[in-house]
Amino acid sequence: MTANREKLVLVGNGMAGVGTIEQILKLGGIYDITIFGSESHPNYNRIMLSYVLEGSKTVEDIILNDLNWYKDNNITLHTGTTVTRIDEASHQIFTDNGMAVPYDKVIIATGSNSFILPVPGSDKDGVVGFRDIADCETMLAAAKQYSKAAVIGGGLLGLEAAKGLVNLGMDVTVVHLMEDLMERQLDRNASSMLQAELTRQGVKFAMGKQTVELTGEQRVSGLRFSDDTELAADFVVMAVGIKPNVALAKDSGITVNRGIVVNDYLQTSMENVYSVGECTEHRGLCYGLVAPLFEQGMILAKHLCGVETNPYEGSVVSTKLKISGVDVFSAGEFIDSPEHTVISAKDDWKRTYKKILLKNNIIVGAVLFGDVTESANLQKLVKQGTEMTDAIYAEVMGTGCCGDGGAKKSMSIEAMADEEIVCGCNGVTKKAIVDAVTENGFTTVDEIKACTGATRSCGGCKPVVEQILQFVLGDSFQQGAKQGICSCTTLSRDEIVAEITTKGLRTTKEVMNVLDWKQAEGCSKCRPAVNYYLGMIYPDTHEDEKESRFVNERMGANIQKDGTFTVVPRMYGGVTTPEDLMKIAEVSLKYDVKVVKVTGGQRLDLIGVKKEDVPKVWEELDMPSGYAYAKSLRTVKTCVGSQFCRFGTQDSMGMGALIERKYERLDFPAKFKIAVNGCPRNCAESCTKDIGIVGNDGGWEIFIGGNGGIKPRIADAFCKVKTDEELLEVCSAVMQYYRETGNYLERTSEWVERMGLETIQTAIMDNELNRKELAARIDFALAQVTDPWKKMLEDDSTRTALFEKTTV
Amino acid sequence: MELTKQEVIVGVVADFLPRIGRVVVAGNVELAIFRASDETIYALENRSPHPKGGPLAEGIVSGYYLYDPLYDWKIDLRTGEVQAPDQGQAVTYPVTLVGETVKVSL
Numbered sequence: 001m002t003a004n005r006e007k008l009v010l011v012g013n014g015m016a017g018v019g020t021i022e023q024i025l026k027l028g029g030i031y032d033i034t035i036f037g038s039e040s041h042p043n044y045n046r047i048m049l050s051y052v053l054e055g056s057k058t059v060e061d062i063i064l065n066d067l068n069w070y071k072d073n074n075i076t077l078h079t080g081t082t083v084t085r086i087d088e089a090s091h092q093i094f095t096d097n098g099m100a101v102p103y104d105k106v107i108i109a110t111g112s113n114s115f116i117l118p119v120p121g122s123d124k125d126g127v128v129g130f131r132d133i134a135d136c137e138t139m140l141a142a143a144k145q146y147s148k149a150a151v152i153g154g155g156l157l158g159l160e161a162a163k164g165l166v167n168l169g170m171d172v173t174v175v176h177l178m179e180d181l182m183e184r185q186l187d188r189n190a191s192s193m194l195q196a197e198l199t200r201q202g203v204k205f206a207m208g209k210q211t212v213e214l215t216g217e218q219r220v221s222g223l224r225f226s227d228d229t230e231l232a233a234d235f236v237v238m239a240v241g242i243k244p245n246v247a248l249a250k251d252s253g254i255t256v257n258r259g260i261v262v263n264d265y266l267q268t269s270m271e272n273v274y275s276v277g278e279c280t281e282h283r284g285l286c287y288g289l290v291a292p293l294f295e296q297g298m299i300l301a302k303h304l305c306g307v308e309t310n311p312y313e314g315s316v317v318s319t320k321l322k323i324s325g326v327d328v329f330s331a332g333e334f335i336d337s338p339e340h341t342v343i344s345a346k347d348d349w350k351r352t353y354k355k356i357l358l359k360n361n362i363i364v365g366a367v368l369f370g371d372v373t374e375s376a377n378l379q380k381l382v383k384q385g386t387e388m389t390d391a392i393y394a395e396v397m398g399t400g401c402c403g404d405g406g407a408k409k410s411m412s413i414e415a416m417a418d419e420e421i422v423c424g425c426n427g428v429t430k431k432a433i434v435d436a437v438t439e440n441g442f443t444t445v446d447e448i449k450a451c452t453g454a455t456r457s458c459g460g461c462k463p464v465v466e467q468i469l470q471f472v473l474g475d476s477f478q479q480g481a482k483q484g485i486c487s488c489t490t491l492s493r494d495e496i497v498a499e500i501t502t503k504g505l506r507t508t509k510e511v512m513n514v515l516d517w518k519q520a521e522g523c524s525k526c527r528p529a530v531n532y533y534l535g536m537i538y539p540d541t542h543e544d545e546k547e548s549r550f551v552n553e554r555m556g557a558n559i560q561k562d563g564t565f566t567v568v569p570r571m572y573g574g575v576t577t578p579e580d581l582m583k584i585a586e587v588s589l590k591y592d593v594k595v596v597k598v599t600g601g602q603r604l605d606l607i608g609v610k611k612e613d614v615p616k617v618w619e620e621l622d623m624p625s626g627y628a629y630a631k632s633l634r635t636v637k638t639c640v641g642s643q644f645c646r647f648g649t650q651d652s653m654g655m656g657a658l659i660e661r662k663y664e665r666l667d668f669p670a671k672f673k674i675a676v677n678g679c680p681r682n683c684a685e686s687c688t689k690d691i692g693i694v695g696n697d698g699g700w701e702i703f704i705g706g707n708g709g710i711k712p713r714i715a716d717a718f719c720k721v722k723t724d725e726e727l728l729e730v731c732s733a734v735m736q737y738y739r740e741t742g743n744y745l746e747r748t749s750e751w752v753e754r755m756g757l758e759t760i761q762t763a764i765m766d767n768e769l770n771r772k773e774l775a776a777r778i779d780f781a782l783a784q785v786t787d788p789w790k791k792m793l794e795d796d797s798t799r800t801a802l803f804e805k806t807t808v
Numbered sequence: 809m810e811l812t813k814q815e816v817i818v819g820v821v822a823d824f825l826p827r828i829g830r831v832v833v834a835g836n837v838e839l840a841i842f843r844a845s846d847e848t849i850y851a852l853e854n855r856s857p858h859p860k861g862g863p864l865a866e867g868i869v870s871g872y873y874l875y876d877p878l879y880d881w882k883i884d885l886r887t888g889e890v891q892a893p894d895q896g897q898a899v900t901y902p903v904t905l906v907g908e909t910v911k912v913s914l
């Protein structure tokens with residue numbers, strides 16, 4: 001029975017309100033909870049909307065609590081419903097669709113709305129804010145139909161919106177009133193570096209422009225500025241700021257300034273009515289960022305559960321721009337004035353900038369551009385008002401002086417309040433992490449992640465989680481933190497490989513048995529890794545274990561989220577023939593392929609093949625597998641080269657095809673990409689490939705360790721060779737050395753940094769015998785490989801078991 | 809009201825490769841059937857409890873657990889329960905072995 005439970009009504013189904021409810025549930029609060037949301041979606045992570053626009057996440061990806069969560073916690077949820085009034089006298093709330101719900105306590109968490117500039121024309125079609133999923137969907141749709149966009153506002157949101165629209169193929173101009181972008185978070189130096197970087201990424205700027213009118217008929221066609229200049233635009237995003245949504249509070253007679261006024265326990269002027277998040281005003285400040293809302297929610301939750309808590313005293317805010325490849329951070333005070341001592345380092349070559357502001361030797365603010373690895377640390381130092389010391393200086397300015405940074409770090413962890421949010425994405429506090437260590441005996445970041453969710457979303461808090469582990473575990477950290485390749489073992493990759501070799505272990509089962517695995521049959525992390533190590537060590541005798549392969553490798557095609565597959569045939573060096581294209585077209589039509597797409601590696605994706613059709617598609621294509629799914633050589637990208645190009649000095653198409661044929665099918669620790677260029681113009685982009693080859697008049701230049709993916713890295717110059725034979729020998733040696741020493745799933749970009757470029761050069765270029773042995777070993781391994789598509793077509797029983805749907 | 813359960817034969821043990829899932833359509837239910845290393849056989853609805861759905865049959869089987877192929881959720885084959893930190897439950901169906909014949913109650 002729930003008759004005597006107090007009734008708690010939450011108005012606003014966003015991050016602040018639901019975050020508070022989550023804390024109340026964790027604290028065991030006994031309430032009958034009802035939540036009202038005016039959007040039709042369940043609770044989602046608004047700060048990740050930029051990723052939805054950018055295309056790296058979907059709306060479903062950013063849902064924080066799905067409908068089951070509400071059900072599981074006995075919460076009544078009304079979406080698409082707006083609360084219009086709180087009646088103090090009758091203790092009821094009223095909604096726009098006629099509901100009247102009694103309450104004992106109310107939390108208002110109505111957030112904020114986009115601020116729309118009150119200029120003539122702002123109500124025209126094609127003018128939107130950037131605030132919720134609906135705005136995001138409007139922008140995605142507009143990009144398909146229109147080409148020229150203007151984003152008014154050069155702040156965080158405006159820039160993220162602009163970059164998103166550029167990614168969607170629009171011509172985008174950011175219009176900003178000030179001369180500096182993000183002037184409320186960045187100083188002039190960082191701001192100009194940011195503008196330069198975004199310009200490089202295709203965003204245009206109109207700085208120091210005040211919009212006075214939006215022109216056009218029904219639909220917007222352009223902007224007119226105060227200096228009488230104009231800008232054409234058929235789509236306009238207003239990102240000039242947010243306006244706390246105070247309508248409900250105002251209509252209910254609650255005190256409102258800019259936001260809903262609350263005290264240090266988040267109480268409004270109406271008894272039993274509280275407010276958190278962007279709609280509130282605390283000590284004269286309204287916040288528009290995520291950290292304050294978690295901090296407020298935590299204090300309110302404790303207050304409502306009768307748990308003793310410190311008052312809320314305001315938040316130190318910090319900023320991170322969510323645009324890939326543009327790292328910007330600021331915290332606390334960032335514009336220097338005469339009372340500050342300024343430490344700064346600007347590096348125009350590396351495009352980095354770092355500034356720390358001190359007041360009476362206390363760290364009060366910081367700005368980082370280009371390299372934000374110290375951001376978590378600096379945020380903490382600012383928050384705690386830490387005094388600058390030689391050791392901290394050495395640590396954050398990276399002078400190479402070792403000092404006692406470790407000791408300092410644990411001191412700052414010690415000073416960190418229990419309630420402080422460590423993981424902003426999932427609202428995990430320091431205390432939750434410390435408890436996970438002390439109560440469950442966890443000793444690794446992975447275990448903490450599995451238990452609390454910290455580091456699970458963006459991973460930015462990982463360094464702090466590590467520091468907390470180190471602090472709590474003290475001396476035992478070293479031992480405890482001895483990270484195995486996964487949670488099934490404490491052994492490292494090198495130890496496993498050594499044990500396999502010295503003990504002559506032959507199967508994953510033997511490895512896990514003999515080496516005392518915690519989970520007898522391993523997990524989805526170690527099984528594929530051990531299977532790879534066995535194959536690398538015994539190329540001729542190891543029987544590949546299909547049951548230890550990820551789905552894509554087992555099936556020979558890439559699984560899509562709906563369970564269909566993508567089939568990618570080989571196209572050596574990116575070259576195909578009209579006959580092959582016809583065959584691809586015919587098969588695509590016959591099997592109803594959803595999309596045919598040219599990949600970034602110069603070949604064709606046949607997307608959306610039904611699982612049971614996959615083998616038939618292979619059979620009818622009758623082409624080799626392109627290994628688009630594999631931890632092995634993907635493609636060799638080429639330019640046109642000396643066969644046709646007037647600048648080409650080497651036959652890049654020929655060499656690319658030769659290399660792709662020579663090294664295809666062999667397993668590597670991770671996917672492997674190569675490019676071959678006929679001349680130093682580098683049209684095939686060698687600098688972002690695992691091996692990049694550039695032809696010149698006298699021979700070839702070889703680069704290694706490049707990556708264009710999630711963590712971009714420009715390849716290092718490795719060596720120059722004169723002949724094709726030398727080129728192949730060096731490639732062979734590099735690949736085999738990587739196969740033998742790389743951690744499973746470690747890309748060459750990470751491998752080169754871990755091993756050191758010089759070590760690899762010494763092993764391969766300074767030691768001819770070693771080079772030839774490496775090349776011989778890869779040739780031996782290559783002699784064992786077969787085409788998996790053909791093999792599967794010949795193996796009736798496995799093919800049936802894997803691909804066919806039996807109907808009974 | 810008593811619900812009548814229907815038992816269907818989905819094949820013989822040898823139809824199911826050890827630790828590799830197989831899809832069987834029984835009536836209007838699509839099943840993912842797994843054979844663990846100790847020869848016990850489990851039948852789950854071939855639909856991930858992840859909010860975005862997707863199939864289960866292509867996951868990695870370890871002991872009595874399945875790592876789902878799309879999101880790497882760890883699911884108990886015996887109960888369908890999703891392991892922490894994720895939450896949810898896959899639908900499971902009882903399996904009986906009569907000699908080599910595999911039967912599933914729907």
